[in-house]
Amino acid sequence: MDPQHDTPDTPDTGEPEQIHEPRLWKDKGWTARVIKNEDGEGWAVEMIRDGSAEPALVGPWTMGRNKVDPKPLDATAHQTLVKTASEVIRRHEQQLHAQLNKQVSIEMGDDVISVRLSITPDEFEPFGTLTAVNAFGDVMATVNVRPDFRLTRESAGRWAADGFGKIR
Structure with a gap:
């Protein structure tokens, strides 16, 4: 029951x-x-x-x-409400994903490098992961960064110019 x-x-x-x-x-x-x-x-x-x-x-x-x-x-009203509520959830998930994941492209010599930032929103120790990926999809470097790290073309370019080392 x-x-x-x-x-x-x-x-x-x-x-x-x-x-x-x-x-x-x-x-x-x-x-x-x-x-x-x-x-x-x-x-x-x-x-x-x-x-x-x-x-x-x-x-x-x-x-x-x-x-x-x-x-x-009734069944018709319920189906319409399900569709609307599902869309609200989908938009919320898209917005959250966009807030937690950023990407910029930079040029290094003749190569185009994609630099991605993914934030892990842990309640106690949130952190970011910065990843450089070449045009073939190969990961060139990965480092952890502060969760408030600001990814821009300039910050990605500085990271690449420093040899993809640890960011302080």
């Missing part, structure tokens, strides 16, 4: 539990829950991906015909 909803779990078919109620719709790895707006006016819907503690999306929800109760959830 699911203690939160007093409904039996799906039999041992390996399929995740599905709930299809007017204010709670759980299906396809997502839960949509219609909730009262915090300001007391109207309704909102929150979308929570299975395994997540926080909603990926919270947005306004349509009032029903009586202008008091919320419009009930």
Whole structure:
């Protein structure tokens, strides 16, 4: 039994539990829950991906015909909400990746070198990894740097000019 909803779990078919109620719709790895707006006016819907503690999306929800109760959830609304919430997560992941990974190209003689910075956001000891890669994809050098290291064409050029040594 699911203690939160007093409904039996799906039999041992390996399929995740599905709930299809007017204010709670759980299906396809997502839960949509219609909730009262915090300001007391109207309704909102929150979308929570299975395994997540926080909603990926919270947005306004349509009032029903009586202008008091919320419009009930249905399969079409749930699918639209899943698509929207998935897009929000995808954009967040892209933004985080862009913040943690940078790349510049520099010229060394006749070669074009790609210098990449990857930040590892550890809670206690975050650090960056600076990597030089030649045009064939071969790693030429790798060093650890401070997590606030600023990768620019100039800083990459100085690193290359110093023989790809340790950066202080």
